[in-house]
Amino acid sequence: MSSSESGDDLDVKKALGEEEEDADYTLANADVSTKYQEAAKIANAALDVVLSKIAVGKTPLELSRAGDEVIEEKCKKIFTKKVKGRTIEKGVAFPTCVSINECVCHNSPLASEAQEPVKEGDLVKVDLGVHIDGFVSVVAHTVRVGPAPTAEEPIKGPVADVFLAALTASEVAIKLIKPGNSNKQVTEAMARVAEAFGVNAMQGTLMHQMKRYIIDGNKVIILREDVDQKVDDVVFEQGEIYSVDVAFSSGEGKPREATSRTTVFKRAVDVSYRLKMKASRYVFNEMNHRFPTLPFTLRALEDEKQARMGVVECLKHDLLHPYPVLMERPGDIVVHFKATILLLPSGTAKVTGLPYSTVGFVSDKELPEDIKAILATSSKTSQKKKKKKKDKAAMDVTAT
Template sequence: MATTSETPARNIDAEITKYKVAAEIVHSVMQKLVAGAVEGKKVLDLVIEGDEALEAGAAGVYNKKAKGAAIQKGIAFPTCISVNNAVAHFSPLKSDPQSDTVLAKGDVVKIQLGAHIDGYAATSAETLIVGATEDEPATGRAADVVKAAWTAAEAAMRHLKVGEKNYGVTEIVDKVTAIWDCKPVENMLSCQYERNVIDGKKKIILNPGEQQRRDVPNETFGENEVYGIDILVVSAADGKASYTQALMQHANRLQSRSEDSRCTIYQRVSDVNYQLKMKTSRAVFSEAQKKSGAFPFNIRCLEDEKKARMGLQEAVQHGLVREYPIAYTAQGTYVAGFHFTIALLPGGPSLITQPPIWYKPEKVKTEKEVQDEQLKELLVRPLRESKKDKKAKKKAEKEDEE
């Protein structure tokens, strides 16, 4: 089909370059945060440091104008550091009651962040256990859940190939995490990425309920698609920590005027239009749009926190802005997460973001290991077949046909 001015031809190479530049920024910031996530460190200091480093990294690249306009770049997902049974999106403000949260030895710490160049976003997350080393590895359920999460992530990225199905990822993550008596966090979504979009049409769901399985259709992965894959695993048999439940908990906290674990991250909903009535709401919405565009933002980036909370309330009520609530699993459980950005290119899958910095098998001592031969074979398979392997495979197929 011929392209038009409304549907310009994609320059895949240029897109992938921008994704990878964003990923380099993310990796550099992640290195600093992993090194800084030590016993006694305040989470607040880390998330502020992360956001400042993301902004600085983006400011240093792509500074030539394109067709007379500056290239938009910056944070694609604010820095979040969620500890132990907090699932995701913990990024406190100085005024929050939990702003004094300090890391302790043995904490299971999930670090999540993202950057974008010209709307092409690379997002990443990894998990570490404070104080665990190769000489003194973590043990018990903390070790189990981290091992389960990273092994599931490795299996998932190898299943992400053109022609495969999204529910294949769902099933394989279930199968892997069960080895360590863990479960994927209920109803966790991973989405297709496009320019200025990190919640695209095609989705992958983990541990879905009946209604959620109906809501997420069976999809086939296509060539030149990019995905942000979120593997979140809980050290519990049922995986209960759905975002439906989290939203209900958040609403209950608002009704009871509780200030604990207040939501700090929001995002413009692209397909909703509404004329805000309050002057404050319009001003806050306009400021957020200028600073973050289509991507999630932390209230911290806005000029006046109190005014921002007031203005965002109306925008949320009318669906113009969505919240990223903080969800928790049961007390005494741990959640581990790994997030990667991957492109399904003609030559095979290409990992945009880097492998985890902290994780090494020697740092997590577990009693159980993968025994299933098919899983073992999958986990040692390279993401992309070499030209030599492809030729050998084609030759074998041709010989079989003869």
């Protein structure tokens, strides 16, 4: 075991049945960077398709299926050649979830479950992820159903405040997540944005470092720090990959688990147990074969009835990590955005996330000067500064 290898890396290797090797899975490897960016292109494309299908009368099930289908179809067409006799795995890294209004996240219903269709004025949140050879890109987006707001007919009031807070927070976080900065700086800035717009950041939301086959690495940024919810201080380093996950609410920002069925799970790679029920063994075998490390939805399993029965014993013995559907209070406005960023030598590269115009949103709130200053900074590394440092180093060497 190398000293640089974390526990999550080793647990994943064990789950995948991979032996120790010296392969370079960092962004210094051009092939790795390409896979992250190709996964990002597919994630953006799938998100675009789902957004184009959102309309009055559409159901979360239809929209969730559409996202997963695009991911699977597009992944089939790339990296088709075997490498060292091994087929490159690719596909869904986080199942498409469609959460409406006060539903915060993780709503990915089964075919047997009826849910209310989309209505005019609904806020629809879409969340999904893609991987190529285990290199994950995730994305989330929120839209309001109906005519797009314009400068002439803008959205005002609490809806505008929550939207602008989430969009601003996402941009601020991307500016701050760079080598040398800390997660504490990001969390403090998120609190400043929430305060400025008079809204609340969603409790329990974490931005994770991502690695190969790891969607929720050990380095995290907490969106909202509370007395009972804190994380260890970390410093960002070049070559790291992060999901920038922001969710804001007009309510308390303290989501509760919904009464609806949890359908999204991830295997607990460090836990084993000899299951008794046939249905449980079916779920576990399918999971091991198709989703050994990344989240999946029960909808992806062929036998839904078996899946619903079998997941109970798996959960009882901690073989699965559940992603429960989370809810704010009825009537609360919830907006969610997520992007994937790569910390490259040239600066921070945002590889997922669709453009969002704020022209049609009007708020009477004012950002504090320190947040404005962060927004005014560049995400790119100054080549001029780098050259000066190199020149100075050369001079120092000559002087000695």
